[in-house]
Amino acid sequence: MKVANFIPFLSVIAWLTAWWWLKQDPQSWLWIDAGMLVFCLLAGKIISAKAKEKHWWNAALLPLVTNLVVLGYIVIISNQPLIQTLAVVLVLFNYVYWRFVFYYYNLPSRYTSFSLENLSFSVNFLTVFFLGALGYGLRAFLQYNFWLILLGVAVVLALLLYQGMWAAKVDWRKHGWYFLSHLVVLLEFFGVLNLLPLNHNLLGFLWASIYYLLLILFNDLMGHRFNPKRLRFYLALVAAGWLVLLLTASWL
Numbered sequence: 001m002k003v004a005n006f007i008p009f010l011s012v013i014a015w016l017t018a019w020w021w022l023k024q025d026p027q028s029w030l031w032i033d034a035g036m037l038v039f040c041l042l043a044g045k046i047i048s049a050k051a052k053e054k055h056w057w058n059a060a061l062l063p064l065v066t067n068l069v070v071l072g073y074i075v076i077i078s079n080q081p082l083i084q085t086l087a088v089v090l091v092l093f094n095y096v097y098w099r100f101v102f103y104y105y106n107l108p109s110r111y112t113s114f115s116l117e118n119l120s121f122s123v124n125f126l127t128v129f130f131l132g133a134l135g136y137g138l139r140a141f142l143q144y145n146f147w148l149i150l151l152g153v154a155v156v157l158a159l160l161l162y163q164g165m166w167a168a169k170v171d172w173r174k175h176g177w178y179f180l181s182h183l184v185v186l187l188e189f190f191g192v193l194n195l196l197p198l199n200h201n202l203l204g205f206l207w208a209s210i211y212y213l214l215l216i217l218f219n220d221l222m223g224h225r226f227n228p229k230r231l232r233f234y235l236a237l238v239a240a241g242w243l244v245l246l247l248t249a250s251w252l
Contacts, residue, residue, distance in 0.1 A: 004047045004106060011094040014039045015067065019087045022071065029075050033068050040064035043098065051105040059101045061163040062120055063094055065156055066127045073130045076137045093123060120167035121215075124160050128211045131156055132190065133204030140200055146191075154187055164215075178218045186211055202245055209238045 018032045044060030053059070070090055074083050097119060103111035135153045138144040161179050170178070189210050193203050216234050 004102060007043045007047045007102060008095050008098040011043065011098045012091050015091055015094050026075060029071060032071060036067045037064060047102055048105045053105065058166045061159055062123060063097055065159050066123055069127050069130045069134060069156060073134045076134065076141060116167045120164055124164050125208055125212055127160060129204045129208035132207035133201050136194065136200035136203040139194065146194065150187065150190065153190060157186060158183055182214055182218060185214060205245065206242060209241055213238050
């Protein structure tokens with residue numbers, strides 16, 4: 001059997017190993033990150049080899065970034081039920097994602113259209129939340145330099161946006177402005193939200209909701225289906241979510 005067939009199963013083993021290692025020695029998270037980096041890149045290379053994909057690393061970006069961000073988030077929290085829940089969810093995500101990628105490159109007849117696009121859309125939103133919560137948490141708990149945090153957030157966010165465009169098969173020549181605009185606006189909001197005296201999780205959610213709103217807006221603009229009513233609906237939805245959170249949040 002080809003190694004590519006076992007990538008989904010091996011991704012589960014890799015994540016469980018990383019989680020076990022992190023529980024045994026939380027200080028070794030940098031080594032764990034390095035191991036996840038190597039695994040995801042090798043998996044992307046192997047699983048796309050049959051299709052002779054030149055840009056094979058595209059397939060590795062989402063699990064790579066998501067695993068690293070969530071691992072970082074786990075390091076700064078102490079809620080064990082939440083940590084265990086995240087571990088289970090990531091096990092399922094890694095298996096499902098690599099299964100989709102395997103079908104996409106090796107068994108197109110069994111691949112369900114838009115599987116990668118839909119999964120990427122949902123997971124990118126969650127990863128942006130954890131990225132924001134991690135960045136604000138590092139600032140609040142460990143007093144990291146804000147500009148270093150912003151630089152790290154910019155790099156990870158750029159990878160997420162790039163991966164989303166790859167999954168959606170966006171034409172860079174026509175819509176490259178989407179990537180830059182989305183990145184710049186989100187980084188500006190990241191800095192503005194940093195001024196609010198809110199819990200890092202709440203700030204992460206507020207930032208992720210802006211990401212979601214911009215995603216809807218730019219997708220509509222690129223697809224030439226922009227509708228003011230649709231925009232007002234999502235603005236109202238996000239505003240309502242913000243209001244509920246701000247009214248029920250514990251201010252610091």
